[in-house]
Amino acid sequence: MAFLEWRRFTFFDVHNNIDNGKIAECLQDTHVTVATSGNNHVILCDLTGWAHLISRSWEITSFKAYELIITHAHQLPHDTLLVTIGEDETGVTPLIKVWDWSRVDRHGNPKCVRTSRAVPSHMFPTPATALAVHDNKNLLAVGFQDGSVSLFRGDIARQRGKMKTLSDTGTSPITGLAFKDTDKLFIVSRNCIMVSYVNSEKCVVLDSMGAVAGCSVLADRHRLTVATSEAIYCYTTEGRGPCYALEGEKLRLNWFRSYLVITTSETSTKPSGSSTTPKSHHVTILDIQNKFIVFSKTFEEIDAVLTEWGSFYILTKKKEMIYLDEKDLQSKLSLLFKKNLYDVAIRIASSQHYDAEGLTEIYKQYGDHLYSKGDFKGAIYQYVKTIGWLETSYIIRKYLEPRHLEPLIQYLEELHKKGFATEDHTTLLLTCYVKIDQHDQQGKLKLFINSKDKAIDFDVDVAIKVVRQVSIDDALSLAANHNRHDWYLKMMIEDKKEFKQALDYIAELEFDDADCYMKKYGHKLIQHEPEESTELLKLMCTDYKPRSKPLVDESSLVGRYREPDRSTPDDFIHMFLSNSEKLIIFLEHMISTDVKCSTLVFDALIEHYIHVWAKSPNSEKVIYEQKILSVLKEPESNYDKDHTLIICQMLGFKAGILHLYEEKKLWRAQVSLHMRSGEADLALAVCRRRGAVCPRLWLDVLWTPPPPRCLPDLLHVVATEKLMSPILVVDCLASTPTYTLGDVRKYLMDVLKSEDEVITREQELATKYKKEIENMKAHIQVIQHEPVTFQSSRCAACNRPLELPTVHFLCQHSYHQDCFQTYSETERECPACAAPSRRPEALPHAAEALHSRLQQQHDPFAVVSEYFGRGLFNKVTVVTEAPTPSPPQSSSVSEAATLSYGPGAEAKLRLQEGQSKQIFVSNTAKQIPPKGSSIVPVPEGRMRVLEQQKYSSSLEAHLTRLEPVHVQKDRDSPISSAISNGNPFEEYDETKNPFSEESDPTNPFENDDYDKNLNPFAS
Amino acid sequence: MAYAYLFKYIIIGDTGVGKSCLLLQFTDKRFQPVHDLTIGVEFGARMITIDGKQIKLQIWDTAGQEAFRSITRSYYRGAAGALLVYDITRRETFNHLTTWLEDARQHSNSNMVIMLIGNKSDLESRREVKKEEGEAFAREHGLVFMETSAKTAANVEEAFINTAKEIYEKIQEGVFDINNEANGIKIGPQHSTAGGAKAGGAGAGGAAGGGCC
């Protein structure tokens, strides 16, 4: 036995005489020539031509198969068919018989379904030496002593079928045949090994050495295993494969599952013993896969090795059946454990598909064994294999001593790699790294941290947490490597306080991240790195790109427009807190870009400007003041005026306040501000600028009161503009004790003088009119009562001497009758006198006047209401009384003057105050160019007209839009009813009617249910 | 898998020099410290690429013991390449090289490419054979030399691939008759040459020596 080094085990128990001598009893003194098994039966054939069919319960059925001898037999594994070769007569060609032992013939024996000659009739008879039957029952091969091989095709259980002799099979006796698949046949002869391709009848030599009968077997259905005296060779149809050296004379090879059973003859083992020692045979079972010897024992002479009923049976020459009982896996393993052969156990267990849990147990035991022997590294190698099954704490506890660091690390790393690591494991692993690094500077932690590809799977966050406690720098690079920006920044800022680096880091991030983290950490960063932070923020709010990216990226190169990433500055304003300077820089940048900024930005900018302004020394205040004002004045600036005003007021930024007052038209506030700060001159300047619109300003100044030096100017305006009755002025002035009479003398004098002048003028007029009346009365007297002499000699018309017939008028005009008739329009009037006294042609009819105004003005409704207010629609005649146009200025002023003092004057002033659009009657002289108007000086009405004219411009816009709506819609409005009382529009020209349907093709009311008949304006 | 050529190698040398470990490292890329002794002849295969061509290496690992010499010798025949291995930590394995070389030259075809390999280069501290000695021996006998470590895999790939390259070059030079499978070279199934008919005739059955598992 020369299995030099393969390990030996005994995985089989030997049970002698398992058949209780039944076989010996049956066979008696004959010899077994051939044994085969299959389909749960063992078949033994003997020298006398008997076949014995043995069932598992050792019941034996014997029948005479051949007259003389059975030389070969093959029981099909899954059928009841038995193929035999034997001789019925000596010297005659061997016969193939096929038995179906499920059927019986009339003698009660298994039925022979086929008998045929093994050798074709034209050939010399030669003994058969090998038999092979394919499991598909359609192929049968017989090898002969002379080296020929016959192949039968067709159903072996039938008489018919083709038989042929294979070519090129040599001349040495055939010792073994084995089908591989349905197309190849391994042929083993005494001196060569061949493979025959059944279909092409080609025969290829695989090796030029052969084997004796019984020493070749098909293993695993594809590998021909051949035993020679020095080794066991494997062949495939391609050629020779591996070999196992095994010396000794082989008698038999059998294959069962993955076991190769080798029977060798035990030669001269006992050279000392007598030659009469009975021959003995040795049985070796090899586990080819695992390379173990799993059984090895010497028996008496063996006739056959049978593989049936799940195990091996050995039939000795003495016809004793020995059963080799394979141990179950568990006992095999415990056997191995006893010998501490864990690696073998593992190999066997996994080759038999032992379950993972069971394997884990083996690994664990192996590990424990190695551990107890002090091989900690070897043990961990086994423990690693338990990952996923065995509680990790079991192992970790064993390795907690510092000297076990390395195996522990190995285990933990594996744990991570296999994805079973928890947070605690990560923590432990990192701690180990740290320890081992302290100890021998292996830099394991660094290595681990820098493994970007994450060779080891771990929870990065946990790792960072752990490493952070040990080494901030490592934690930082860990965070950086795994893109844990938040951690990175947190540590940079909180632990390292390297704000600059944090900023640099943010600048490298993609926009979304940068934006997010700037919002989160911006506060701190600005606090510590105002300069850089501001720069970064500027960038982020305009057109952000990660710093590492090329300025021009690909997409923009191909021409695609990239919407720039930008944050809203609003989000960052609060972060600057009190750092107004930087905030200002930031915000100034923001408003200088073309990006639209929110109110918040402007508000913040202005607010902080003002703060800075307030804090800065006087010399610098100017700069800021200018800056602020430029922002305030910039029409693009989108700031909240009220808010800004409050800020200005809070911090006393006067320039701003004034500007905002101006913007909001709060001139009175401006004035009062100036007055409060004692700058009466400035206040007056405001009055001068805006007094025209808001005369009240003057009075505000007056009431404050102003310093005496301003009084003359002020009072002058009050006087000329008649802003307040002199009595009230005096009243007001009197309340200020500092004023002296000198300050107001001029005013009083002027007032008195002008009053005086008025009185004188009025009186003069009165006397003049009285005189005229007297004259007229006298004249009337004369005309009525005195005789009249017509003295004129010339015709007042043609200026030629009068000739009869003539016409004389009391006015001393005489005419030729012809002339009179030509000139006169009426019989009763003197044409000469009538002409001037008549209403001039130019004087427009009331209706026409209204008409033209309606045309010219954009607020016809206002015009109508004005007319209505004047009662024109009630008493049309009033209009005819219009006086001759007089120089409007003087008359207007005088009217206005009277008005201001009238009982309604105060009320009117009030009215003016309440209106943001100031209208002041006294201004009319300057503001409104005189119109040769036919307006009757009815105070109320006139007021309205003036107001109306003022408004018209601003109201224009919407009134034009509303224009057509009014009058037409409300047919029952007071206006229309008033008009219908006495229609002043009798001669109304339809074509000029702004409401006329034809005039406006876009008239939205065109298709209205408008009834012409009801139209009060219809002629 | 389809290949352009199949090269047959043998690995020879004293027992324990690491032949089986070299093979395992090359085919499985692993090192097994406790390795069963080779009893007889074992086998491994791997695909490599040379010059853009797929080449299958069929490697026969032999037992080193004298007792098995007769068995292993029968595998020399029809090998295109041989790795002659010694252990740099055991001088006697180096001393036996001449015997191995003679044996190989005698039983294989004369064109066989032989690579001399000093294994276990990782055990520098226990070195007994200097690298220079190996180089000198190789020069003297016209071999290619290399020191390897089956444990660290150093030079293992190179050893096998360089041998294959050398064989490939010899094929290109026409030194090998690729249609004679006794040379240990087989043309792949997809690689039909001018001598295809002849090769096909012999190849149909897979001639002796071209074992496969």
Ligand SMILES: Nc1nc2c(ncn2[C@@H]2O[C@H](COP(=O)(O)OP(=O)(O)O)[C@@H](O)[C@H]2O)c(=O)[nH]1
């Ligand atoms: N240190 C080291 N040991 C090796 C190396 N190669 C093989 N061995 C060891 O050497 C012993 C023999 O190896 P093996 O491959 O069985 O040798 P073979 O008889 O030539 O096949 C084994 O225990 C291996 O662990 C190597 O490159 N370095």
Ligand SMILES: [Mg+2]
């Ligand atoms: Mg070996």
